[in-house]
Amino acid sequence: xxxxxxxxxxxxxxxxxxxxLPSIRRRQLREAAIRGIITLIALTGIAxxxxxxxxxxxxxxxxxxxxxxxxxxxxxxMFLPQVLRPSRPPGYMxxxxxxxxxxxxxxxxxxxxxxxxxxxxxxxxxGIAAALYASEFAPRRLRxxxxxxxxLLAGIPSVVLGFFALMVMATWLQSAFGFTFRLNAVVxxxxxxxxxxxxxxxxxxxxxxxxxxxxxxASLALGATRWETxxxxxxxxxxxxxxxxxxxxxxxxxxxxxxVLMASGNAAITSWxxxxxxxxxxxxxxxxxxxxxxxxxxxxxxFFIGVELxxxxxxxxxxxxxxxxxxxxxxxxxxx
Numbered sequence: 001x002x003x004x005x006x007x008x009x010x011x012x013x014x015x016x017x018x019x020x021l022p023s024i025r026r027r028q029l030r031e032a033a034i035r036g037i038i039t040l041i042a043l044t045g046i047a048x049x050x051x052x053x054x055x056x057x058x059x060x061x062x063x064x065x066x067x068x069x070x071x072x073x074x075x076x077x078m079f080l081p082q083v084l085r086p087s088r089p090p091g092y093m094x095x096x097x098x099x100x101x102x103x104x105x106x107x108x109x110x111x112x113x114x115x116x117x118x119x120x121x122x123x124x125x126x127g128i129a130a131a132l133y134a135s136e137f138a139p140r141r142l143r144x145x146x147x148x149x150x151x152l153l154a155g156i157p158s159v160v161l162g163f164f165a166l167m168v169m170a171t172w173l174q175s176a177f178g179f180t181f182r183l184n185a186v187v188x189x190x191x192x193x194x195x196x197x198x199x200x201x202x203x204x205x206x207x208x209x210x211x212x213x214x215x216x217x218a219s220l221a222l223g224a225t226r227w228e229t230x231x232x233x234x235x236x237x238x239x240x241x242x243x244x245x246x247x248x249x250x251x252x253x254x255x256x257x258x259x260v261l262m263a264s265g266n267a268a269i270t271s272w273x274x275x276x277x278x279x280x281x282x283x284x285x286x287x288x289x290x291x292x293x294x295x296x297x298x299x300x301x302x303f304f305i306g307v308e309l310x311x312x313x314x315x316x317x318x319x320x321x322x323x324x325x326x327x328x329x330x331x332x333x334x335x336x
Contacts, residue, residue: 053307056307056310057303059300060307061300062295062297063301069297069300078105079104079106082102092104096288096297097298101298103297103298103301105308106270107269107270108268108281108284110271110278111264111278111279111280112254112280112282114185114272114278115189115192115260115264115278116189116250116254118188118190118193118274119189119190119253120246120249120250121189122193122197123196123197123253124200126197127196127197127201127249128200128235128242128245130146130197130201131200131201131202131208131242132234132235134201135209136208136226151202153194153195154195154198156194158257158259159258159262161194161195162263163262165191166183169187169190169263170182173187173190177275180276181267182265184274185264185274185275185278186275187264191263192260195256196253199248199249199252200246200248201245202245203248204238204241204242207245208238208242210238211237215233215234216233216234219232219233243324244320247316247317247320251317254281254282254309254313255313256282257282257285257286258286260280260283264277264278264283265277265278265279266279266283266287268284281305282309284302
């Protein structure tokens with residue numbers, strides 16, 4: 001009788017011995033570690049933004065707590081008309097280094113609004129139209145060239161675009177439209193549009209490409225033309241993403257410094273004419289922070305301008321998020 005094959009005995013695990021970790025358990029631990037790292041990075045970014053805001057707000061706090069600073073630059077002096085000369089009606093003026101410092105925010109608000117309005121009036125239709133053409137109508141080879149070329153504008157330093165607006169666009173626009181001031185809100189706004197168009201184009205084009213192909217095929221099958229499909233089906237379906245691109249472009253426009261500093265004329269004039277020189281809130285910080293007296297009223301006012309820019313951006317993003325949510329809910333029939 002043949003000997004039966006010997007089966008190796010399995011030694012029982014002793015108490016306290018480490019058991020081998022199953023592969024599924026190792027995978028769960030690896031995923032948990034990756035999730036923790038990503039969460040930590042996200043929280044670090046949020047903490048950085050909060051700390052920056054806290055620092056800026058702390059430096060602007062003397063406007064509320066320091067009687068000397070508050071007496072020189074009170075909120076009434078910053079937002080209400082000031083008596084500049086006894087023989088003239090009250091007005092607004094930004095002259096922080098004069099014998100009697102004047103810190104009126106109104107000329108800076110008006111200048112920021114004019115430059116941003118010109119920039120968005122140009123960049124929004126151009127950016128969305130370019131994204132719609134690249135997504136729906138451009139041949140494949142042209143699209144492969146068109147998209148990188150437009151996105152290349154985002155990589156050009158803003159000082160280069162500001163120099164182009166200062167030396168080329170300002171002269172050409174003055175000759176074409178007869179502006180009294182060579183550097184004005186139109187020149188700064190058009191120069192600023194060169195930085196905003198790539199932002200709107202990139203986000204809008206991605207949103208248009210994300211629309212399901214079935215939408216296009218269904219619209220064309222029902223007899224709609226390509227233009228009708230693009231404007232009445234694809235663009236409304238991608239509206240939340242397109243609006244997000246517009247919001248990002250607006251944030252870039254209102255916070256840009258170098259182009260406005262070089263091409264706007266830097267004159268704090270309270271005028272609604274687009275042909276007049278202007279001065280914006282970010283340009284004011286950039287131009288004056290390097291020479292301001294530390295801890296003085298002027299110093300606190302410049303940080304208060306930074307707080308205003310933070311609040312503008314936060315309120316804009318909150319309103320845009322609420323609008324997008326409402327738009328998505330309406331498009332989905334209230335299911336979202």
